[in-house]
Amino acid sequence: MLKQTEGSHAVAEAVALCRPEVICAYPISPQTHIVEALGQMVKSGELTPCEFINVESEFAAMSVAIGSSAAGARTYTATASQGLLFMAEAVYNASGLGLPIVMTVANRAIGAPINIWNDHSDSLSQRDSGWMQLFAETNQEAVDLHIQAFRLAEELSMPIMVCMDGFILTHAFERIDIPEPAQVDVYLPAFEPRQMLDPAEPVSIGAMVGPEAFMEVRYLAHAKQMQALELIPQYAGEFKQVFGRDSGGLVRPYRIEDADTVIIAMGSVLGTIKDVVDEMRAEGHKIGVLGIISYRPFPLQAVRAALANCKRFLVLEKSLAVGMGGILATDVRMAVTGSGLKGFTAIAGLGGRPIPKASLHPLFCRAEQEDLPPVTFVDLDEAAVNKQLERERLNRRSGPIAENILHDKGVISAKFG
Amino acid sequence: MEKPFAITLKPGSSLTNLTGTWRTSRPEYLDRLPPCNNACPAGENIQGWLFHAESGDYEQAWRALVENNPLPAVMGRVCYHPCESACNRSQLDEAVGINSVERFLGDEAIKRGWKFDAPATSTGKKILVVGAGPSGLSAAYHLARMGHRVEIHEAGPLAGGMMRFGIPKYRLPREVLDAEVQRILDMGVVLKLNTKIENIEASLRDGGFDAAFLAVGAHIGKRTYIPAGDATKIVDAVSVLRSMENEDKPMLGRRVVVYGGGNTAVDVARTVKRMGGEPIIVYRRTRDKAPAHDFEIEEALQEGVMIKWLSTIKQAGEGEIMVEKMALDEAGYPQPTGEFETLAADSVVLALGQDVDLSLLEGVAGLEVKNGVVQVGTNMMTGHPGIFAGGDMVPSERTVTVAVGHGKKAARHIDAWLRGETYAPPPKHELAEFGKLNTWYYSDAHKTVRPMLDILRRKTSFDEVQGGLDESNALFEARRCLSCGNCFECDNCYGVCPDNAVIKLGPGKRFQFNYDYCKGCGLCVAECPCGAIKMVAEDI
Amino acid sequence: MSFQPVKFYQTGTFTVGNRLLAPDERSVQAGQQRSNAINSGHRACQGCGEALGARYAIDAAMAASGGKLIAANATGCLEVFSTPYPESSWQLPWIHSLFGNAAAVATGIAAALKVKGKQDVRVVAQGGDGGTTDIGFGCLSGMFERNDDVLYICYDNQGYMNTGVQRSSATPPAARTATTMPLGPEPGNVFGQGKNVPEIAMAHGIPYVATATVADLRDLEYKVNKAMSLHGARYLHVFVPCPLGWGTASHDTIRMARLAKETGMFPVFEAEQGEVTSVLKIRHRLPVEEYLKPQRRFAHLFGKNAHPEIIERLQAIADRNIRKYGLLDEEGK
Incomplete structure (x- = not known):
């Protein structure tokens, strides 16, 4: 059903369609509208059966989620920024225990200085936590990714963050196609846990594992994400069959076929980038775009394949590895190792700094000219x-x-x- | 369910980890000897029968009791209960009233008509027991249980010996005694009354006996020389007490002086009081030096018996006696003071100790008599093979309890001797002294006091002075037992083990250690209330 | 003489079992069929109070719930010694997540059970004093405040024993730990105000709060039962001596708990809706020295450089507990 609605609200509706059984909520901007909306749905009886728990911290939010997921309930929570860092210990724990929790991260900068606006520092800080991370380009995609995320998480018994740009997406009102409940029920099977706390069949979850098996446990987490590289495109394909639209997948190329220069980015900034690329194409530049949807697992093969025919690329990212440069860029360079491709990194939009077309156009032209330092800070004063x-x-x-x-x-x- | 690798584990799978290897010392269950058992001259397993009494299974308790002593109703009245003096509970509050529970069980057995089991086997051996007193009856009982044919030859007209002729009715009602004697006879023991043995060797030969147990009581009162006129009536205490059992009660007059400070003196004085007389005990030393039990003296005083301490009789005349006051010297011995006093006295009863009539032993080869008693070995056999002796006849304390113990001991040795063997008692367990207990676990509970007969009736009748416990009191009292040194299945070891290394085997079966997991912490030992576990170093 | 009512069976209610009691009056621990929730083969030290306390409590909760019980466990000794890969000692569904989140994990489990209509399955959370009074305190308070249907059991051994005996907010004043050494003019732990979590729990007004020790099994089982008969947030604080951390003999674990209670150092009581409803009276009152002396962590208070003034301050704490909770009976013994 088409709706003019706020991104957060649309995501809340999508989550509700997935019939979560336990939702843990702790307020932090810009994620608050999502759990507020879900709270309303539970309170009104619209979403039932579901336990909505107002916890005392993000650490507790993830901990409650760990408990409920381990007890076999489909579990959802949402956070951002400082909140994600505050729950970090439990974030690692949830993936270590293999619990298929789905969490929305309304991406936001990390202080100090305290800053509520969008960049990708928060979820990228949890890069190695063992969680899968899918980045939405639009609110429609945010809605769709949540539905796919539950299926993927539960199939692999691993947690997923669905990342959407704080404010830019969460607070934007636009036209969104909210799926029909029947469609979601067809696409998303009931949660059948791989392990659960059950008196009928007791197990001890969360053993202390020493050097003799720890590496294997970590490897298995890695292996699961490798499996996800197969499942993500498959589920995106099935999603299209049920819902009739492209959404998700590992990467999304745009006008890339004959491009000499490819701009690589994640999240909502891809919209601006595509506009600039369209303009430049009109001017005759051979330029294209590669959107990364699956940040973890990182689709090395898909990225390498997408860049096979270009001459150079520029990674534009809303995150900074202080003392080194780009975070996403490092991964992309890993993907093209040995190809001889020229690669550049642009750090943009930190702490919500606008990324206007006017800034991107000259940046892309310089990239085309290979007239850039390895790391460029866009619009730095x-x-x-x-x-x-x-x-x-x-x-x-x-x-x-x-x-x-x-x-x-x-x-x-x-x-x- | 398929479990995720390593992070999720199978329940209870730690059983594969045998933590018993950590141990440097191990707990072991043991039975320690409770002090009551250790102190009992009759060798009763007191803790053992109290265990059954605690659960209200009085018949089982009684059966456990009579394993060692066939006269619980008697013993529950006349025993001076050294067990209670030794009882560990006295260090906590007061000793367990073992004697009163014993009496309760004995009375219960009489009331319910419980019988001894008939002997399972017959050995074909025939044994002569001389004397139907406590020692003889006890020996007869034990020998009969072992399958021997037993004949008791009793010189007197009734069975019981000193229990009948030495202990007044008010302490031991005769129907109680009769019932317990009859129960022994019901086993097939033959009792021949008024049958005095003149010559033991001849009796053995003529009766075709394989062995004899001599258990003649000390029925002859000791005399002392008191200058006295013809009119003065001087009798001995044993005769007085014996004649109380006859039709013709002794004629002692109103004012009766009893000379002596032992239990017999007190018994006579209290008997005189009950017959309407005015008894005065004259004793040469002080109350605390008197051999009579203090509670008996106290009861006598309550009943109006007069006692002149530190006095000796110098002379007895008609209707009066002269006593000399004594004073204790530094060594505690009484010395004459030269101060005299006259007391009105219609008669003087001498209670100065008793002797045994050993005439039946005359001419028996190998026998040794010293200080008026027969010498016996540790196996209770005299110097003459096949003739054993016990009770008042042998060097020992003269109490019913000791006599009963002798009977049992002699029976075991006679049985072994008949088979050409030597009876070796099982080694004694180590003593369960108070320090071995963890008394925290016992409830605070004071001893139950047995009811006493009203003082007026005590002065005027031969009704039993001390009453028994009723069922609930007896149960209470039994349950005060600390079960020293012997597991009473309180489950503490089973509960307090942090490693589940104690296996509970079920009611009556106690526990077992699972040394696969026992780490040797010793908590079970420390928290065992009764000291029935000890730590033993492992060989490492 | 004054008679006590015939209330007892030889050993009253002090021993674990009693063959003379009716089966339904016996303790859970006395039963051959007890669940042994934490099975043999665990790696707790010899004489571990926590291993014992956990089995006492969880077995009782298992019995009360008919075996329908799930446990969430904080990091700490209990977790480490019970579930080192590849073996687990637990016989019930059990999860360990983190040091500081056991209460929240339990909340999640309870929520899942509720939403699935499996409210016959009950939830306990458990942790040591570090995981409860310190790092897990936020989650614990949140669980209390929301009145989540969880019984939280703290096994208090008064320090971080798993990491090598460091101070926690439950460590008593003057006690030696690796981070409060017996040095300087005020040796051992500071005389702070302490963090009395049972009282803080009561301040939340939750349905049930109780303290207990491993020295009195019947009382502990009664309290677990009572807690299990109620719903909502419940808190049980169990005193579990630690031979390693306290420097006591492994066979003295229960004795130390008994002494803590009998001296008044550890008040044993229960409270409903924030109000104390009963206390376990002291049976034979003892001076605190009796409790302190057998413990090496208090050794610096005795001997050559004794600190009688510190012992006095500890006695004052015990006296205050006795006064405050009314730990002596009418006869004042």
Whole structure:
């Protein structure tokens, strides 16, 4: 059913269609609207049977989810940013125990400085947690990925984060096709746990495992994600059969067939990128786009194949490996190892900094010219940065960086100047 | 369910990990000797029969009791219960009233008509028991149980010996005694009354006996010289007590002086009181030096018996006697003071100890008599093969309980001797002293006091002074037993083991250690209330 | 003389079992069919109070729930010694997630059971004092506050024993641990206010809070039963001596628990809806020295450089407990 609705609300509806049995909620922007909506549905009886639990922290949210999932209930929660970090220990634990929890991450920057706006630092910080991570480009895709995520998680008995850009997607109102319950029921079978806590057949879950078997346990987690590389395209294909639209998969190429230059990115920024690419194509540039949907497992083969015919690529990412450069870019470079392809990294949009077409167009042109340093910081205020660096060189007690920068940029000069 | 690798495990699978290898010392169950059993001259397994009494199975308790002593109703009245003096519970609150429970069981047996089991086998051997007192009856009982034919030859007109002729009715009602004697006779033991043995060797030969057990009581009162006029009536205590059993009660007059400080003196004085007389006990030393049990003295005083301590009789005249006051010297011996006093006295009863009539032994080869008693070996046999002796006849304390013990002991040795063997008693278990117990686990519970007869009736009748316990009291009292040194299946070891290394075998079967898992922590030993487990070092 | 009512069977209710009791009056531990929820072969130290306390409590809960029980376990000794791959000692469905989240995991299990209509299956969470009073305290409080249908059992051995005997917020003042050494003018742990989790639990107004020790099985089983008869958040704090961490003989584990109770150092009570409803009276009151002396963690208070003033302060804590909870009976013994 087509609806003009908020991304968060649409996701809540999609989650509800998956008939979750336990939902743990702890407020953190920009994920709050999702669990608020689910809370309403449970409270009103619209979503039943379902236990909606207001927990006291994200750590508890994931812990409650671990318990309910282990007891055989389809379990969902959502978080973002600091919240994801606060639950980090339990995040690793859920995957270590092989519990198919589905969690929405409304991607948001990590402080300090505290910042509620979108980038991908939070979920990428959990890159090695053993969770699968699927990135939605649009709210429609966010809706669809949740439905696929439950199926994938439960098939493999491994948890999944569905990542959607905070505010940009979560708070955007747009037209979304909300699936029919009957369709979802056809696509998503009832949860049949691979293991569960059951007095009829007791097991001890969560053993202490020493050097003699720990590597094997970790390898098995890896092997499951390798299986996911097969299942993700398969489930996307079946999704299309049931719902009639393309959604999900490992990667999504756009105008890539004859492209010499390919721009690689994840999430909602792909929309802007595609607009720029369309413009540049109109101008005669041989440029295309590769959207990464499955960040974990990372589809090395699919990426390598997609880039087989190009001459160069630019990874534009909303995350920064401080002291090194790109996070996604590292993975992409891994995928094309030995191909001789030229690759560039652009860090953009950190902490919600807008990524306008006006900035992308020249960036892409320079990439085409191979006229870029290995890592470019898009729209960085170099003057402000340099001023601060200079200040620190001169003055031991140079003060707080963030406030100095704001002062230099005139944002709070009126107040504190 | 298919379990995920390594992180999920099969329940209870730790059984493959045998933690018993950690152990440096191991617990072991044992039975320690309870102090009551250790102190009992009759060798009763007191803790053993209390165990059954605790569960209300009085017949089983009685049967366990009579394994060692066929006279519980008698013993429950007249025994001076050294078991209670030894009882560990006295260090907690008060000793368990073992004697009163024994009496309860004995009385219950009489009331219910419980009989001894008939002997299973017959040995064909025939044994002569001389004397139907406690020792003779006990020996006869045990010998009969072993399958021997037993004949008791009793010089007196009734069975019971000193139990009948030495202990007043108010302490031992005769129907109780009769019932317990009859039960022994019901086993097939032959009792010949008024049959005095003149010559033991001749009797053995003539009767075709294979062995004899001599158990003649000390029925002859010791005399002392008291200058006295013809009119003064001087009798001995044993005669007085014996004549109480006859039609002709002794004629002692109103004012009766009893001379002596033992239990017999007290018995006579209390008997005199009941006959309407005014008894005065004259004793040369002090109360705390008197051989009579203090509770008996106390009861006598309550009943109005007068006692003159530190006095000796110097002279007896008509209607009066002269006593000299004594004083204790530094060594505690009484010395004359030269102070005299006159007491009105219609008669003087001498209670100065008793002797045994050993005339039946005259001419028997190998016998040795010393200090008026027959010498016997550790097997209770005299110097003459096949003739055993016990009770008052042999060097020992003269109590019913000791006599009963002798009877049992002699029976075992006679039985072995008849088979050409030597009876070796099983080794004694180590003693379960108080320090071996964990008394935390026992409820606080004070001893039950047995009812006493009203004082007026005590002074005027021969009704039994001390009553028995009723069923609930007896049960209460039995359950005060700490079961020292012997498992009573409290499940503590089974419960407190952090390693489930104790196997409970079920009611009556106790427990077993599972050394595959026992780590040797010793908690079971520390928390065993009754000290029935010990740690033993492992050979490592 | 004053008679006690004939209330007891030789050993009253103090021993584990009693052959003279009717079967339905016997303790769970006395039964040959007890579940042995934590089976032989576990790797707890000799004389481990926690292994014992856990079996006491979980067996009782198993009996009360007819075997329909699921346990969530915090990281700690109990978890490590019971489930090292490839063997588990647990005989019931059991999950270990993290150190600080047992209460929340249990909440999740309870939620799953509720939504699946399996409310006959009951949930317990368990952990040591570290996992309860320190790192797991947030989750515990959340579970209490929501009144989730979970019985949380804390096995309190007064320190982080698994990691090598460090101080927790349940470590008593003056006690030596690896992080509170007996050095300086105030040796051992500080005299803080402590963190009395049973009282904090009561402040949440939850249906049931109780303390117990491994020295009194019947009381412990009564409390587990009582807790299992109720729904909502329930808290049981079980005192479990640790031979390793306290420096006591392995055979003294139960004695130490008994002494803690008899000196007043550990008050044993129960509370409903935040109000104390009964206390286990002291049977034979003892000075705290009796409890402290056998423990090496208090050895610095005795001997050559004794600290009688510190012992006095500990006695004051015991006296306060006795006063506050009314631990002496009318005769004041």
